[in-house]
Structures are given as structure tokens and as C-alpha cells.
Amino acid sequence: MEATAAKGAADPTIGVPSRPLILARGLTKRFENFTAVDAVDFEVERGEAFGFLGPNGAGKSSTMRMIGCVSPITDGTLRILGRDPVTEGPQIRARLGVVPQQDTLDLEMSVQENLYIYGRYFGLPRAALRAKVDALLDFAQLTDRAKSRVEPLSGGMKRRLTIARSLINDPDILLLDEPTTGLDPQARHVLWDRLYRLKQDGVTLVLTTHYMDEAEQLCDRLVVMDHGRFVAQGSPRSLIAEHSTREVAELRFPPGENADAARTLAGVLTDERERVEALPDRVLLYVGDGEAALGKAHELGLSPVSSLVRRSTLEDVFLRLTGRSLID
Amino acid sequence: MASVAAPGRVTIWQIVEHELVDARRFWRSVVVAGLLTPLLYVVALGIGLGTVVNNHSNALGVPYVQFVAPAFLVAAALQTAAASATFPVMAGFHWIRYFHGMAATPLSPRQICDGKILWIGLRCFVSSALYLGIVACFGGLHRWQGVLGIFAATLTGLAFAAPVLALSATVSAEGQAFNILFRFVVTPMFLFSGTFYPISQLPGWGQVLAYISPLWHGTELARGAALGNISDLAVLGHTCYLLGWLLAGVALARWRFRVRLSV
Numbered sequence: 001m002e003a004t005a006a007k008g009a010a011d012p013t014i015g016v017p018s019r020p021l022i023l024a025r026g027l028t029k030r031f032e033n034f035t036a037v038d039a040v041d042f043e044v045e046r047g048e049a050f051g052f053l054g055p056n057g058a059g060k061s062s063t064m065r066m067i068g069c070v071s072p073i074t075d076g077t078l079r080i081l082g083r084d085p086v087t088e089g090p091q092i093r094a095r096l097g098v099v100p101q102q103d104t105l106d107l108e109m110s111v112q113e114n115l116y117i118y119g120r121y122f123g124l125p126r127a128a129l130r131a132k133v134d135a136l137l138d139f140a141q142l143t144d145r146a147k148s149r150v151e152p153l154s155g156g157m158k159r160r161l162t163i164a165r166s167l168i169n170d171p172d173i174l175l176l177d178e179p180t181t182g183l184d185p186q187a188r189h190v191l192w193d194r195l196y197r198l199k200q201d202g203v204t205l206v207l208t209t210h211y212m213d214e215a216e217q218l219c220d221r222l223v224v225m226d227h228g229r230f231v232a233q234g235s236p237r238s239l240i241a242e243h244s245t246r247e248v249a250e251l252r253f254p255p256g257e258n259a260d261a262a263r264t265l266a267g268v269l270t271d272e273r274e275r276v277e278a279l280p281d282r283v284l285l286y287v288g289d290g291e292a293a294l295g296k297a298h299e300l301g302l303s304p305v306s307s308l309v310r311r312s313t314l315e316d317v318f319l320r321l322t323g324r325s326l327i328d
Numbered sequence: 329m330a331s332v333a334a335p336g337r338v339t340i341w342q343i344v345e346h347e348l349v350d351a352r353r354f355w356r357s358v359v360v361a362g363l364l365t366p367l368l369y370v371v372a373l374g375i376g377l378g379t380v381v382n383n384h385s386n387a388l389g390v391p392y393v394q395f396v397a398p399a400f401l402v403a404a405a406l407q408t409a410a411a412s413a414t415f416p417v418m419a420g421f422h423w424i425r426y427f428h429g430m431a432a433t434p435l436s437p438r439q440i441c442d443g444k445i446l447w448i449g450l451r452c453f454v455s456s457a458l459y460l461g462i463v464a465c466f467g468g469l470h471r472w473q474g475v476l477g478i479f480a481a482t483l484t485g486l487a488f489a490a491p492v493l494a495l496s497a498t499v500s501a502e503g504q505a506f507n508i509l510f511r512f513v514v515t516p517m518f519l520f521s522g523t524f525y526p527i528s529q530l531p532g533w534g535q536v537l538a539y540i541s542p543l544w545h546g547t548e549l550a551r552g553a554a555l556g557n558i559s560d561l562a563v564l565g566h567t568c569y570l571l572g573w574l575l576a577g578v579a580l581a582r583w584r585f586r587v588r589l590s591v
Contacts, residue, residue, distance in 0.1 A: 031591075068432055070428075070431050070432060070589065070590055071591060089436070090338070090434040090435070090436060091434070093432060093434050094433075096432070098432040100429070100432065102425060102428075103425075104425045104426050104428045104432075105424075105426070106350070106424065106429075107424050108353065109349060113349050117342075117346045118433070120346070121342055121346075121430060121435055122433055122434060123337050123338040123342070123434065165429075
């Protein structure tokens with residue numbers, strides 16, 4: 001207790017350093033007869049990049065909307081910046097930056113006007129906003145489009161504008177709901193670069209995604225959500241270590257022969273963490289040493305049409321935990 | 329990055345500011361339409377039809393143009409209000425979704441709703457003032473008190489816009505409800521609210537429709553102000569009726585905005 005108080009006094013920018021920026025206990029969201037978020041617990045600390053990973057309908061957006069104080073919680077406890085969204089929604093929202101899943105820009109207004117008006121909604125004075133808008137245009141690489149209407153801009157530009165807009169109030173927490181869904185690879189990499197810079201500047205990021213590469217690039221810590229619950233949590237690296245093997249060997253056999261090959265391949269596994277997964281078009285061997293497993297497969301008389309060995313990724317963890325069937 | 333001064337107070341005037349920035353792009357067309365509409369009505373009906381009416385009788389006691397001009401003033405405000413409370417609101421929730429963007433700021437759904445109503449009121453007020461100026465140029469203003477018609481028109485516009493706003497915040501189809509609203513509510517209201525002739529000319533059921541219609545109450549107020557043939561009690565009654573619509577409409581609209589923006 002004493003140590004905490006001393007640390008707080010040494011760092012005047014942080015009121016109570018031991019307090020997480022977001023604290024959720026038994027957080028629940030129900031719609032009529034459907035439970036979108038089912039009693040989840042989590043904490044987000046200052047300066048962290050925290051991700052919600054999950055298939056469509058897992059409850060990521062519902063969680064984000066509750067954190068954004070636009071969706072009342074059904075049950076449990078939620079504290080953001082130490083405040084209660086039920087009673088202090090506007091005060092909390094004043095300190096948040098929100099990048100929603102769908103853009104909510106005013107398409108008729110110019111890029112510049114969108115930033116300016118949004119700043120006014122936070123009660124920021126007009127004079128101060130001018131400099132801020134210019135800085136954000138620069139950050140979003142939109143300076144030369146400042147006077148263009150928003151409507152004809154590309155998806156990537158609109159997304160960058162939405163991110164710039166979310167920073168107008170220098171938020172304590174930036175909430176990003178699927179920030180790069182629907183963008184081409186170039187636009188995604190530009191956005192990641194911008195988000196990474198924010199992270200370096202110490203902005204707390206909370207994001208949802210169903211792109212594993214995005215989660216690996218940006219998140220210090222993440223939770224995998226499915227059916228409104230957390231099915232795993234940790235750093236990308238620890239999740240891979242915990243829920244997958246070091247390597248994956250992919251063996252492709254002619255159509256119709258993959259299931260039979262998978263049964264034979266069960267013989268190459270060396271411990272209980274390793275496993276075989278038969279897909280319609282190929283067989284996956286989750287093993288510690290992929291090359292060794294391939295060698296053993298050949299010894300067993302199997303000759304795949306093609307094969308490759310790769311490192312396990314977050315995607316393997318994700319599919320393991322949330323299944324391969326389509327969720328619509 | 330440049331830092332920003334501490335946030336100030338957030339008020340519904342910031343929504344009006346948004347609308348004004350938006351309006352910079354199309355204000356010319358609004359003004360031109362705002363000038364042309366009264367001009368066409370006054371010339372076609374007030375002077376054209378008026379010549380026929382005036383030649384056949386003096387039953388109205390005043391030149392026809394002075395009889396219809398205050399009614400057109402109120403009807404125009406109501407149409408402006410109805411247009412502002414339908415498609416742009418649908419766009420805010422559904423097509424462009426900028427209300428959802430506002431809801432993520434310190435603004436509450438109630439402030440977003442109130443700001444929209446305030447903007448509609450200001451629009452009605454300014455367009456009514458413009459309208460009355462044109463009408464006055466063509467001899468449509470009988471006495472100076474007719475200027476009070478601007479307030480009657482604004483109140484009528486607001487009284488109708490508020491419940492329409494609640495409707496717009498509720499529907500999620502592609503504006504089908506609005507076609508019904510304009511075809512079966514706004515247009516008949518224009519025809520049966522004593523705009524062109526006193527409602528005493530209508531059959532009993534028609535008069536009942538007129539009594540319900542906020543447009544008739546607004547028309548009576550504006551015409552009373554313009555011609556001076558209205559009792560204080562009538563002024564009070566019509567005003568209260570319109571205020572009743574406005575208050576009920578605002579309550580409904582705030583409720584629907586809250587439901588739509590915080591789920």
C-alpha cells in the first residue's frame with residue numbers, strides 16, 4: 001500500500017498507478033433471449049495494447065460498445081478510468097477515442113471539417129482545434145486531401161480519417177473495432193504503422209480483430225472470444241506455446257485420400273501435445289519438429305503430392321479454440 | 329502532436345454548428361428555393377386564383393392573397409420541418425450513421441435529439457422570415473402584426489417535426505414510411521387545414537380532421553395575426569394545442585433516440 005502511494009506521488013500524471021484503465025468483472029450483455037457477452041473478467045493497464053480475437057458473433061463488438069459507454073451493461077461490473085459508465089458515461093466518453101467497425105464520417109463534409117466538428121463535440125475550443133486538426137491530418141497522411149469531400153475517398157483514407165478523428169481529444173484509451181477489415185494489404189500496412197506509432201507514444205489500445213497477423217503485430221496481450229466467453233488469454237507467443245505446437249507440417253494428398261493418410265500419420269506423433277488434423281484438401285501435423293515428422297511419414301510409405309513445414313501461428317491457436325465451421 | 333486545451337462544455341449548439349458547416353455547401357439552393365416557392369404560390373394562387381375569388385364575392389372580407397399568404401407561410405414551414413426530420417435523420421442513423429459517431433462523444437442521445445430539433449426550429453424560423461419578406465413585397469401583408477406569423481409557423485413546424493423525428497429514429501427500412509407520411513399525412517393536411525378556404529366550408533368529418541391537424545391551428549394563428557380577426561382565447565387554445573404536440577413529440581423523439589443509440 002505504502003509503495004503504491006509513493007509511486008503515485010512520484011508520478012503526478014497517473015492518479016492511482018495500481019488501478020487498471022479498464023476493469024471488468026462478470027461483464028454480461030444480453031439481448032432479449034441471446035447472451036452476447038457471458039460474464040467475462042478482464043483488466044487493461046495503461047500503455048497496453050489489448051486485443052479481442054474471435055469469429056463473427058463472438059461478442060467482441062458488444063464488449064467494445066460497453067467499454068465505449070454507448071451500450072448499457074446487463075450485468076456485472078465495469079469501470080473505465082475508475083468511473084462507472086452508468087453514471088458517468090459522458091465524462092468517460094470525453095476521454096475515449098473510438099474507431100467503430102463501420103465508419104461514421106459525415107460524407108458530405110470535407111476531411112478537415114470532419115475533424116473540426118468532431119473536436120467541437122468534445123467541447124474543444126475552435127482556436128485550439130485548428131492546430132490539432134493540422135497535426136492529425138499530417139499523422140493520417142491526409143494533408144493534401146484536407147479540403148476534399150469525404151465521400152469519394154478510398155476505404156483506406158476514410159479509415160485513416162476515422163483514426164485521426166478518434167485522436168482529436170488526446171484520448172486515454174483508443175478503442176478500435178476491426179480497424180482494418182475490408183482494406184487492401186497496402187492500406188492495412190499503413191494503418192498498422194500508424195497504430196504502432198501510437199502504441200510507441202504510450203496510447204492504450206484496445207482492439208478487436210479476426211486477423212491473426214494484426215493481433216500478432218499490435219497486441220501485447222489478447223483474449224480469444226467464442227460464444228460470448230473467453231476461451232484463452234495471454235500474449236500471442238504464450239498462446240501459441242500453450243495451445244499449439246512449435247511447428248506445423250502440411251501434407252497434401254489427392255482428393256479423397258487425406259482422411260486415410262491422416263489415420264496412418266497418427267503413428268508419427270511423439271507426445272500427447274502433438275496431433276493430426278484431416279482437412280478435405282490436406283492433413284495438418286501439429287508437431288515439435290516438422291522435418292522429422294515429414295521424414296517419418298515417408299518411412300511409413302506415404303508420398304504426399306506436396307508438403308511444407310512452417311511455424312505455428314496464432315491462426316492455428318484460433319482455429320483450434322474456435323473451430324473450423326463457419327459461423328454466420 | 330499538438331495537444332489540446334481542456335475540453336469545454338458540450339451543448340446542443342455544437343450540433344447546430346455541425347449543421348451550419350454542412351449548410352455552407354447548399355445554402356444557396358435553399359435560399360433560391362425559399363424565395364421561389366412563396367413567389368410561385370403567391371403569384372399562382374394569391375393573384376391568379378385570387379382574381380377569380382375576389383371578382384365573385386367578398387365573403388372573406390380581405391383580398392384573397394392576404395387570406396392565403398399566412399396559410400402558405402405555415403404550410404411551407406411545416407414542409408421544411410417534415411423534410412428535415414425525415415431523410416436526413418434516416419441518414420444519421422442508417423445510411424451515413426453520423427449519429428452513431430456523435431454518440432461516441434460526450435454528447436448524450438438526448439442532446440443529439442434536442443440539437444436536431446433546435447436546428448429544425450432555426451431553419452423554420454429563418455425560412456419563414458424570408459417567406460414573409462417576399463409575401464410582403466407582393467402586398468400579402470395586411471398589417472404589421474402579421475410578422476407574428478413567423479413564430480406561428482416555427483411552432484407549427486416544430487410541433488409536427490418532433491413526432492416525425494421519433495418516427496425517423498424508429499424505422500429502419502429504406503424510407504418507405506416517409507413516402508406514406510408525405511402522401512397520406514402531409515399532403516392531405518395541406519388540403520384540409522383551411523389553407524385555401526375556411527374550414528367551415530368542409531363537411532363535419534372534414535372539420536374534425538382539421539381540428540386534429542397541427543397545420544390548421546398554426547394557420548389560424550398566423551392568419552389571425554395577419555388579419556386581426558382572432559380572439560385572445562383562440563390564440564391561447566391554438567398555441568397550447570401546438571405546444572402539446574411539441575412536448576409529446578420531444579418526449580417520444582428523445583426516447584426513440586435513446587433506444588436507437590444505446591443498445
